[in-house]
Amino acid sequence: MRPVDNINDLLKKLKLKASTVLDIRVHNDISKALAESDKTESAVTQPNIRRTIMKNSITKIAAAAVIIVLVVLGLFEFIGTENTSGVVWADVVSKVESSRGLIVRCTDLSPSSEDDYSITYTSPRYCRRDFYKDGQIIRTGYTDFTSSDTDTLIDVFHIHKLCSTTTYKKSEYGLFLEWKDDWTNPGFLVQKILSCKHSKLGQKTIEGVLCEGIETTDPAYLGPLPGEVNNLQVEFRLWVSAETGYPVQYESKMSGEHEGEVWESESVTDQFQWDVELDPGIFEPNIPPDYERITWPGIVEP
């Protein structure tokens, strides 16, 4: 038999289920505590949501990561580089530029991921992202890029019946300081990717589609990050159909350390549907009336 090399993998196989007896004991204790608190309920000081959540700088980066995913997606819509054997990258730029709407699936492979996958609907000015877990939508994020100064992200947490609004000031917190130049400007975005070191990956068949890929591991690709990030490592790979010239798969891996905490992110984006006419109504935030609205200023100081 093969010697045991990876103790970590083996330990992760350990899996026990809490017994029904334990479930009953704990839930009874929680019920008792709830009943007790109902009797003696006093005004509970509600912590400032921004203080609680946004004070932590790593959270700011994590929040920015939401934008990274959205923007990188947008960025690769307009990626351009020199010609290779099959794919004419300049044509890729023009094809995706003329795409009215885009639907993609994103699978977050990070250890801390809380969803199975997400489906993103993107138009040049809006984005909606539904996060799925066990076949149910657990969260919906609506992003509005229409303002010239800020991007607004509305997150609707269906399990918790909560809704949060975060506003990102493009000029101060955007990953690209040049966002003032409009992130939908393909010329700017093509320049951005071309300014980074990138390499060709050759051909590969993905889901029966012959693709050609390019890769960059240049952290400069991300542009300025919010705060100091050490040991930043990035890997971005884009695979484009040799036949249609449309992107087929995008792989992203990033890690870094910020204020002593390790930040990791890994995802695969696939199932691209290009040039889809999206109903504008899907970008209207749908917030049921019984959901509590929590607002934190986020990056934009009042």
Add this chain to the structure above:
Amino acid sequence: MLEDKLLIWKFNRGDREALRSIYEKYKNDLVTLSAALLIDVSSAEDVVHDVFVSFIESSRKFRLTGSLKGYLATCVANNARNRNKAGRRRQNRQADVAMPDASRPDSAAIFGEELRRLSFALGQLPYEQREVLLLHSYSGMKFKAIAKQQNVSINTVQGRYRYATDKLRSMLNGEVDK
């Protein structure tokens, strides 16, 4: 992470119903961690119960801003360590007391036959090494956080981890070779 932050936020503002969500989310991981530390399922469930009772009791004054998973794993490890120490003291006083014995092969079947060798080998490790190994490799805690939890230097923690993995690998490979 975002999910945890929302749960913590709800918990901190006095929403005790969030406790149910926290329990449901982490119960299996915590029972597994505790059982791997104590090599005993019954005691492991008692540990998790105790941890949540303390959590419930502290809900009014408690403010948590860090990692929820790390915090709960630390609570379980602290409780399991105290229980382990108390058990050893009792065994010393009363030789015939029926305490779970991590080194007994029949205790090692708690994770099923497939992982019997692993759990038996875990039971052979000194408790401190087993704790570091599980907190780091199973619960994903950083060495720095474990050092703080165990009140020892980070070098000590890394040394324990190295000894534990070497010993475990050697034991498991030895078993394989037989």
